[in-house]
Amino acid sequence: MADDIRSHKGPRHVAIIMDGNGRWATQRGRPRLFGHHAGARRVREIVEACPDYGVEYLTIFAFSTENWKRTQVEVAGLMSLFRRYITKEARALRDENVQVRFIGDRVRLDAKLVSLMDELELMTAHCTGINLTIALNYGGRDEVARATKRLAQDVADGRLNPRDVNEETLPKYLDTCVLPDPDLVIRTSGEARISNFLLWQSAYSEYEFVDTLWPDFTAGEFGRLMLSYGARDRRFGAVKA
Numbered sequence: 539m540a541d542d543i544r545s546h547k548g549p550r551h552v553a554i555i556m557d558g559n560g561r562w563a564t565q566r567g568r569p570r571l572f573g574h575h576a577g578a579r580r581v582r583e584i585v586e587a588c589p590d591y592g593v594e595y596l597t598i599f600a601f602s603t604e605n606w607k608r609t610q611v612e613v614a615g616l617m618s619l620f621r622r623y624i625t626k627e628a629r630a631l632r633d634e635n636v637q638v639r640f641i642g643d644r645v646r647l648d649a650k651l652v653s654l655m656d657e658l659e660l661m662t663a664h665c666t667g668i669n670l671t672i673a674l675n676y677g678g679r680d681e682v683a684r685a686t687k688r689l690a691q692d693v694a695d696g697r698l699n700p701r702d703v704n705e706e707t708l709p710k711y712l713d714t715c716v717l718p719d720p721d722l723v724i725r726t727s728g729e730a731r732i733s734n735f736l737l738w739q740s741a742y743s744e745y746e747f748v749d750t751l752w753p754d755f756t757a758g759e760f761g762r763l764m765l766s767y768g769a770r771d772r773r774f775g776a777v778k779a
């Protein structure tokens with residue numbers, strides 16, 4: 539490993555909005571699902587690149603609460619892709635010491651998929667390498683609403699005093715309660731918006747919007763972004779001493 543990689547101060551938690559699968563497929567005259575399959579193959583490459591740059595947490599946006607608005611064919615194809623991906627990758631992820639978690643609302647997902655998700659979480663719970671979090675049926679507003687509902691229930695049941703509610707309280711109810719906030723959020727495909735991803739958690743994140751479509755996003759490009767992150771000056775609202 540080169541010295542400039544070893545000595546740089548990289549992001550501990552990287553979150554990625556994997557956008558552009560549909561356009562990638564259309565450019566090739568293929569159905570959109572062809573792009574999603576190509577996109578799924580990229581995930582492993584990026585997970586494997588994380589340790590080279592000191593990245594401990596990788597969170598990827600696989601399916602949003604808004605993605606149900608897509609055609610029935612695309613939604614069913616994506617759900618089947620997720621089932622196949624988990625089944626196919628489970629053992630490799632465990633063997634590579636990757637701890638997998640899912641965030642998002644599981645209520646609307648089919649029972650078979652949910653049991654595969656539970657199984658994969660359980661199977662990798664002891665892993666101490668990269669923390670891979672897959673956002674599936676995830677929306678930042680939905681997450682905050684679900685968290686607020688649970689918090690309100692704790693108040694109603696007398697477990698929480700409203701006077702004790704502050705900025706540290708709500709994150710304990712979020713799906714991401716065991717994760718640090720993302721240091722860097724990357725979005726591929728040239729779109730510069732956050733699309734309801736990690737709204738609370740990314741308050742002080744750095745952003746990188748790159749033109750590359752997700753199926754073309756390589757470990758090399760990921761590595762360049764990790765290195766350029768080291769040059770950033772994060773002040774979290776304060777001024778430099």
Ligand code: FPP
Nearest residue numbers: 556557558559560561562574577578600623
């Ligand atoms: C956005 O591209 C991508 C998605 C909605 C799905 C993301 C899923 C994957 C990358 C594959 C599976 C992931 C896992 C974890 C197995 P888009 O369809 O909006 O592309 P477009 O903007 O070009 O139409």
